Structures are given as C-alpha cells and as structure tokens.
Amino acid sequence: MYGxxxxxxxxxxxxxxxxxxxxxTGSIHGGTEVTITGTNFGTVxxxxxxxxxxxxxxxxxxxxxxxxxxxxxxxxVGEAPxxxxxxxxxxxFLKTSEEATCVPSTACVxxxxxxxxxVVNMTPSYNTTANHxxx
Amino acid sequence: xxxxxxxxxxxxxxxxxxxxxxKTKLNITLASSFPYTLSKSDFSVNATNITNxxxxxxxxxxxxxxxTKTLTVMFGGAWSGLY
Numbered sequence: 435m436y437g438x439x440x441x442x443x444x445x446x447x448x449x450x451x452x453x454x455x456x457x458x459t460g461s462i463h464g465g466t467e468v469t470i471t472g473t474n475f476g477t478v479x480x481x482x483x484x485x486x487x488x489x490x491x492x493x494x495x496x497x498x499x500x501x502x503x504x505x506x507x508x509x510x511v512g513e514a515p516x517x518x519x520x521x522x523x524x525x526x527f528l529k530t531s532e533e534a535t536c537v538p539s540t541a542c543v544x545x546x547x548x549x550x551x552x553v554v555n556m557t558p559s560y561n562t563t564a565n566h567x568x569x
Numbered sequence: 570x571x572x573x574x575x576x577x578x579x580x581x582x583x584x585x586x587x588x589x590x591x592k593t594k595l596n597i598t599l600a601s602s603f604p605y606t607l608s609k610s611d612f613s614v615n616a617t618n619i620t621n622x623x624x625x626x627x628x629x630x631x632x633x634x635x636x637t638k639t640l641t642v643m644f645g646g647a648w649s650g651l652y
C-alpha cells in the first residue's frame with residue numbers, strides 16, 4: 435500500500451538574499467572592508483565568492499573575504515581598474531553559477547569614489563615628557 | 570500498486586529555506602496522530618519545483634523518529650526557487 439503525504443502547506447524556499455552592504459561607498463584605490471548582510475550564506479570562504487561587477491561583469495574586481503557566516507560576509511574591496519567615480523554592483527556568488535538575489539534591488543549597489551581623505555588642518559603640540567612635537 | 574484514498578498532512582518543515590548549493594538537513598514533522606510507525610526505508614522524499622514540476626531533486630531520508638513523528642532528510646542543493 436502506498437500513500438502520499440500532503441505537503442501543500444509547507445514550501446521550501448531555495449535561494450540566498452543580500453539585504454544590505456555597509457559601507458556602500460569606498461575608494462577607487464580599494465581597501466574598504468564591507469559587511470554584506472543577507473540569508474543562507476555558506477560558512478566557509480569558498481562557498482560565496484564576492485566580486486564588484488563592472489560593465490556587466492567585464493573587468494570585475496574581487497572582494498577578498500575575511501569572515502563569513504550564514505547571515506554576514508565581510509570582505510575587502512580590491513582596487514578599481516579606473517580612476518573616476520563609478521557605481522557598480524556587488525555580486526555575491528553562490529559558489530558557482532548562481533548569484534544571491536538583491537532585496538531590494540538597490541541593496542547590492544556599491545559606489546567607487548575617487549575622493550580620498552584630506553588633511554585640512556592639524557595642530558601640533560610639544561610633548562615635554564617625550565621631548566618631541568606630536569600631532 | 571494501490572494508493573491510499575486519504576493522505577496525511579505534514580505539520581512542519583524546518584528550516585523553511587536553504588542555500589541552493591549547500592547541503593542542508595531538513596526536518597519534516599508529521600501529525601502526532603500519524604497512524605503508522607515511521608521507518609526511514611518506508612519513505613521516498615523529493616523537492617519538486619512549484620513553477621516547473623518536471624524539475625525535482627530527490628532527497629535522502631537519513632532518519633525517521635517515530636517518537637516525534639519526524640523525518641530528517643538531506644537536501645543536496647537545487648536551483649533557486651520554491652519547492
């Protein structure tokens with residue numbers, strides 16, 4: 435005798451989402467550590483490679499993973515192959531052929547900026563204990 | 570082969586979501602009133618895509634706990650979607 439279990443009330447959702455990237459702006463010179471928040475990420479570095487997608491994937495820049503768990507990925511953005519401001523898409527790959535879905539669609543936007551921090555003022559003072567000037 | 574006229578319903582599926590490429594253990598809980606003893610060799614489980622029923626993934630039944638009426642199956646990955 436055979437039977438079927440009625441499973442219509444239970445749906446398995448297969449997929450992975452990215453819900454935010456913080457910060458969403460970083461220098462074209464690279465080095466910005468971004469935290470990617472989402473769902474169903476892997477737990478080992480090779481599970482979810484991350485890239486900044488430029489021009490539809492041509493010339494993409496790696497984001498080098500420093501930590502990963504099921505809901506957060508931290509990675510350090512590589513240097514951009516250009517020297518001007520540009521908005522790109524940060525892509526979290528699901529190991530091979532699929533990408534995590536950006537929810538909302540703007541959640542994966544990453545802005546490369548060519549503005550770099552500038553020192554506009556500094557006030558040195560003399561440290562009498564160490565016998566030198568310090569800033 | 571004969572098929573039972575009435576079907577029993579599942580009570581829970583946990584977790585309700587899974588990564589497309591990673592193996593995930595899923596627990597399927599049946600009603601406590603399920604009238605038969607659960608034995609893993611009695612069950613065949615697959616995940617069938619809702620929008621494309623011709624795409625389905627067979628899952629191994631790795632445990633059946635009759636005391637809690639729970640089946641544990643291994644989801645081996647599938648394309649993103651609802652199953």
